[in-house]
Amino acid sequence: MQKPTLGVPGLEVSAIGLGCMSMTGGYSGHPDRQQMISLLHAAVDRGVTFFDTAEIYGPHANEELVGEGLAPFHDQVVIATKFAADIDPAERKPRGRMLTPDELPRVVEGSLQRLSVEAIDLYYQHRVNPDVPIEEFAGAVKTLIEAGKVKHFGMSEAAASTIRRAHAVQPVTAIQSEYSLWWRRPEEEVLSACEELGIGFVPFSPLGKGFLTGTVSASTTFEAGNDIRSTIPRFTAEALKHNTAMVDLVKSVAASKGVTPAQVALAWLLAQKPWIVPIPGTTKLHRLEENIAAADVTLSGDELSQLTDASSKIEVQGGRYPEALEAQTNL
Numbered sequence: 001m002q003k004p005t006l007g008v009p010g011l012e013v014s015a016i017g018l019g020c021m022s023m024t025g026g027y028s029g030h031p032d033r034q035q036m037i038s039l040l041h042a043a044v045d046r047g048v049t050f051f052d053t054a055e056i057y058g059p060h061a062n063e064e065l066v067g068e069g070l071a072p073f074h075d076q077v078v079i080a081t082k083f084a085a086d087i088d089p090a091e092r093k094p095r096g097r098m099l100t101p102d103e104l105p106r107v108v109e110g111s112l113q114r115l116s117v118e119a120i121d122l123y124y125q126h127r128v129n130p131d132v133p134i135e136e137f138a139g140a141v142k143t144l145i146e147a148g149k150v151k152h153f154g155m156s157e158a159a160a161s162t163i164r165r166a167h168a169v170q171p172v173t174a175i176q177s178e179y180s181l182w183w184r185r186p187e188e189e190v191l192s193a194c195e196e197l198g199i200g201f202v203p204f205s206p207l208g209k210g211f212l213t214g215t216v217s218a219s220t221t222f223e224a225g226n227d228i229r230s231t232i233p234r235f236t237a238e239a240l241k242h243n244t245a246m247v248d249l250v251k252s253v254a255a256s257k258g259v260t261p262a263q264v265a266l267a268w269l270l271a272q273k274p275w276i277v278p279i280p281g282t283t284k285l286h287r288l289e290e291n292i293a294a295a296d297v298t299l300s301g302d303e304l305s306q307l308t309d310a311s312s313k314i315e316v317q318g319g320r321y322p323e324a325l326e327a328q329t330n331l
Helices: 035-043 061-073 099-114 134-146 160-169 189-199 237-258 261-272 286-294 302-311
Strands: 051-052 078-083 085-088 094-100 122-125 153-156 172-176 199-204
Touching: 035 061, 035 286, 061 078, 061 099, 061 302, 078 099, 078 153, 094 134, 099 134, 122 134, 122 172, 134 153, 134 160, 153 160, 160 172, 172 189, 189 199, 237 261, 237 302, 261 286, 261 302
Parallel strands: 051 078, 078 122, 122 153, 153 172, 172 199
Antiparallel strands: 085 094
């Protein structure tokens, strides 16, 4: 697998990474821990070097899993994690507020311990705290970098103007935001800012939380409390029925090429810019292998235009988040 570079100075990663959130729950119950550790090993064996987690996943359980699973491979992999919410370490529950910059030295120590590393390769601010100037967070991460606790600074779901302000204090290596054929808001301003500033871009949910794989239909149900899609407006039965036009488009191109819809969706992202590195998540080995193989799928100019133009004209029904969560993005 090719190894593109995120940011300047560069952070070399595999062309397709692995989002680890679902390995401790979120979509369909709680996967077996040892099976997930085996999956992490399988990913490394197949050339994946870029792994994504966060303190809030679990909370803490996902970092612990990733730390244990990747312990034998620290010299081969890049591990990204994130901070944002204040989490009670004993109860492992959010306290209902966002962290402040002066708390980062304490919080980073927890992530370092759970990940079993001496320095975090890429440390994202998971969501912007609107009550604190972004320059203060960038300065706090800069101090962590100078102390050798963090190697690279990242931001998630931030607006282009906020990215520019943070980058002026501490160079940002990567921006992580949702981006796929059915969520293209980063194209409005964020991608151009990344290109101008030399920042890599890491799409999460590049398969539309499973929708673009073609395995979700209007009859699919999502278990409340165990599957986050049960709370997402665009995954209601009515919205899914309306939104099938999007997945039908991807299926059509996939069938003509003899590949899967997921591979087409990922190949479309990879074709946008050389510094875009998607991180599809999975708990299944065959899906991992399918996603990795997307790096070898080349879409023609006509196929890219067909996908891009048609997806621009398809009106997706339903928000990608409930309103309260969407309000925390693009700040």
